[in-house]
């Protein structure tokens with residue numbers, strides 16, 4: 001049996017490769033970066049919402065199933081540059097910086113994932129200009145190392161704000177969708193910081209809190225046990241005050257119906273999810289249709305979210321839309337099963 | 346003293362109070378409406394919802410408040426564009442009526458809210474639709490709100506401009522322009538200086554901006570007549586309207602005389618000529 005190509009080594013791709021191996025099928029796992037683990041690894045995610053389980057633990061489990069598994073052939077720093085039909089499957093060109101190689105595969109799984117929204121595009125928040133305005137993926141790294149310090153002067157912040165939906169639910173940047181995880185991750189970060197440093201005040205500016213399903217528990221606890229404060233309204237601009245020493249967030253408190261202007265030591269932006277570069281490339285490579293949002297679209301999303309509509313080609317994870325890690329892992333399994341069935345007979 | 350203190354406030358006569366039907370709004374703390382007000386409010390509401398611009402301008406709202414964040418009026422008044430949009434989208438006849446009383450006049454039509462809105466609403470536009478209805482129906486509070494602006498209105502209607510070019514000086518508009526935005530000092534301007542930005546006592550003004558040709562003035566007024574603006578104004582302020590009509594009639598007469606003189610002069614030189622019939 002020819003191997004099944006799994007494109008992308010994030011949670012969905014790892015899960016797919018691990019599942020194929022457990023079914024007894026060979027998997028060819030191709031990742032463009034020089035590590036496995038995708039965005040969670042890249043940005044050093046700390047604890048994962050909602051169970052506050054360390055990301056390393058969750059990823060570690062997936063990685064253990066893949067790394068050193070004789071059925072999984074892993075190719076790092078490799079991209080697929082060409083693809084054509086070959087029998088029932090595909091012939092793909094794998095390119096590294098030095099080499100170009102052609103392989104035949106029985107089926108393909110696209111687990112090309114997402115990119116975080118580039119917060120510089122919301123210029124009114126001054127991200128990239130004001131050092132103390134952080135993207136929440138950067139804060140993940142700080143929390144992970146337990147070094148919550150203001151980038152500008154290394155001081156311990158007294159008051160931190162989170163702004164939700166940055167680059168999401170926003171017609172002006174063209175991203176009208178919800179990122180699904182920004183609320184939960186921000187609240188989780190606030191909780192983590194309050195747990196370790198109760199002297200730091202945490203404010204979350206929100207339009208709606210979308211800790212859907214069982215995640216809602218995190219939201220409740222954040223108020224009840226950790227005293228995280230929630231203010232309804234999206235900050236409209238961040239400026240500098242006190243001679244450039246402190247950030248000021250301006251917005252409307254839409255519950256009290258009055259403008260607010262609050263100084264903060266650090267402001268964290270919950271940047272949304274966009275179709276990743278790899279996902280866009282994959283769409284071109286396989287001539288796949290994309291939705292109005294730019295994500296790949298399953299043929300019949302509600303019945304079979306992993307079928308692309310092209311025989312032998314399957315989709316998994318955030319390539320088809322914003323997704324949390326457990327959902328990506330589930331889809332990886334589903335895609336693996338479908339690919340296995342297809343490539344086997 | 347804030348400008349809002351100069352705005353007229355609603356007063357209610359005892360007769361009004363007695364004539365009003367059951368106190369539907371009592372629990373909300375709002376004052377009762379008379380039967381006449383209630384019926385006018387309903388008419389305005391129906392017209393508002395039927396206006397094709399409503400559908401075009403009001404799309405939906407996330408209640409994010411970003412429109413209010415950038416709104417200069419929200420800084421000074423009990424006013425927010427988000428509230429106006431909410432009233433436009435979800436309000437009823439009574440809430441719309443309430444907004445017409447004073448709030449819609451707080452907006453300075455700078456369109457910042459539109460620029461900020463993440464949903465693509467035309468908030469400034471829908472506010473101006475509310476104003477238009479309010480003027481068209483001669484809402485009493487509108488009459489009083491606009492009363493102090495008779496001078497501005499007269500200039501707008503007769504010469505088409507209210508501010509002359511040399512009024513636009515940085516010193517008079519300290520809260521405007523590139524040096525004000527983004528600075529936390531933007532709103533630290535003393536009330537005296539802010540006051541200067543309101544060209545009521547027209548400091549250092551040349552009169553040239555208001556010296557338009559008679560013909561321009563007449564064409565402008567013809568537009569106001571043809572488009573129904575003059576009728577709208579008549580409903581609101583009949584006295585001012587009559588005064589304007591007088592001014593324009595005088596100018597028309599002036600123009601006719603000048604034309605006759607001119608024609609006569611031309612005819613003595615080269616026979617009969619056709620002229621503009623303004």
Ligand code: SF4
Pocket residue numbers: 164165166168169177178179180181182183184208209210270272
């Ligand atoms: S999950 Fe929360 S932060 Fe993300 S777009 Fe939805 S509402 Fe906004």
Ligand code: SF4
Pocket residue numbers: 412415416417418419425426451452453454455456457458459468469472
């Ligand atoms: S147009 Fe009116 S409502 Fe909108 S920002 Fe300007 S003053 Fe505020």
Ligand code: SF4
Pocket residue numbers: 405406407408409410411412413426427430461462463464465466468
């Ligand atoms: S900016 Fe738009 S979406 Fe946000 S509150 Fe204002 S009207 Fe609603």
